Amino acid sequence: MQAVNIHTLTAKVSRVLTFSCVDGPGNRLVIFMQGCNYQCLNCHNPHTINHCNHCGDCVATCPSSALTLNTHKQVEWNEELCTQCDRCIDVCPHQSNPKVRSYSLRHMLALIEQHAPFLSGITVSGGEATLQLRFISELFRAIKNGASLNHLTCFIDSNGSLSTNGWDRLLPVLDGAMIDLKAWQQETHQWLVGRDNHRVSTTIDYLARHKKLHEVRLLHIPSKSDLLSEIDALAALINTLPTETQIRLNAFRHHGVVGEATSWPQCSKLEIETFQKSLIERTTRHILTPSDVAFR
Ligand code: SF4
Ligand code: SF4
Incomplete structure (x- = not known):
């Protein structure tokens, strides 16, 4: 492979959050990449979809x-x-x-270095982070090889659409991934995000087998999504995952959404608790729910 030029290898970035405690373990710097290959009807950040x-x-x-x-x-x-x-x-x-800003690898590493003493790691999110795979893999590699940075863990927050070849490239420098599962049936997934979920299932299985699946996030949109109606199949999947993998429920809310999803009913605290209870009855896992702030 061609040598990396840290001045010319760039990424399109919609935002950098220099401190977050909700995007992976510990204190994290989060890079939100611009561009997504899904067209989720419920997207909370639709301005990150296209260039x-x-x-x-x-x-x-x-x-x-x-x-x-x-x-x-x-x-x-x-x-x-x-x-x-x-x-x-x-x-x-x-x-x-x-x-949207264009960051060179050098510029991004300098920014991370500035905040590194206060961080447990970095998380690359989106948009869909893995669409800018070369940048991410070289960024993670540089962090792992940097004397002042190699205490940082490298995580990805992804829709799970990357191929296994792509994950193969990332695996040596990846510490963990958070993957969204938005619907169970192919038809529901296709309707909700514009693609079927074969790749998402494959990604969950792949990352679980390689002990890199930090979290699976399950979206609940009452009367629209199907994870609650497919609870037995979903619970069976969860029971196959490593015990270290966190299971987190996400409640559909109107914040940031546009188009037809603004008329969908929001998911209430009671509805997410019902979903949680149904999973707890079928699995031995601790199921995380959104904080009360999410329902205000
Ligand atoms: S309105 Fe046009 S120029 Fe402005 S961000 Fe959108 S696509 Fe770009
Ligand atoms: S409209 Fe102008 S001031 Fe407002 S966010 Fe966009 S660039 Fe900034």
């Missing part, structure tokens, strides 16, 4: 003159002028946003 096509529609809506079209007809974002009002995101017709 900006520089149509320019958002430029005039910016109240702070933080957006301009340059001479090459590319939209440029001035972070210093931006007030983060998100009007540009609201008007974008393309499920994108103009605030």
Whole structure:
């Protein structure tokens, strides 16, 4: 393989959170990559799905003159002028946003190094993190080989669509993955995210066998998703997973969603507790639920 140039290998990043305690174990720096290969009807961050096509529609809506079209007809974002009002995101017709930044590997490593003394690790999320596989694998490799960084664990938060060949590439430098399972039946999954879930099942099995499956996240959308109606099959899967793998329930809420999902009923605390109880009755596992804050 070609030698890595840390100055020219870049990633499109929608946001970096320098501290999080909900995106994997301990204190983590989280990198949200731009771009996703799913089109989830329930997406909470639809502006991370596509890459900006520089149509320019958002430029005039910016109240702070933080957006301009340059001479090459590319939209440029001035972070210093931006007030983060998100009007540009609201008007974008393309499920994108103009605030995406291009980070070189060198730049990202420098940022991580700055925060490393306070971190347990980093998590790459999205969008769909694994669509920028080369960047992620080289980032993780550099962390593992860096004297001031190699105490950090490297995690991925993924929709599970990566092929096993892709996971093979990541495995030597990956400490753990959080994988979303959004629906059980192929038809339901296809309707909800635009693809079937064969790859997700394969990913869960692969990561479990290689002891890298940190967490499986189960989405509950009352009257829309099917994980509760398929509870026996779901529980059978959970019972095959390593005991170290966490099982976490996610409740559908309206925050950030657009389109038809805004009219779907939200998942209540009682409904998520019913789902949890049904799983506990069928498995020996501890089932994590969202905090009370999620239901406000
Ligand atoms: S969030 Fe978008 S619209 Fe708002 S100030 Fe920043 S660039 Fe302008
Ligand atoms: S962010 Fe959206 S509206 Fe703005 S230029 Fe890009 S595609 Fe067009």
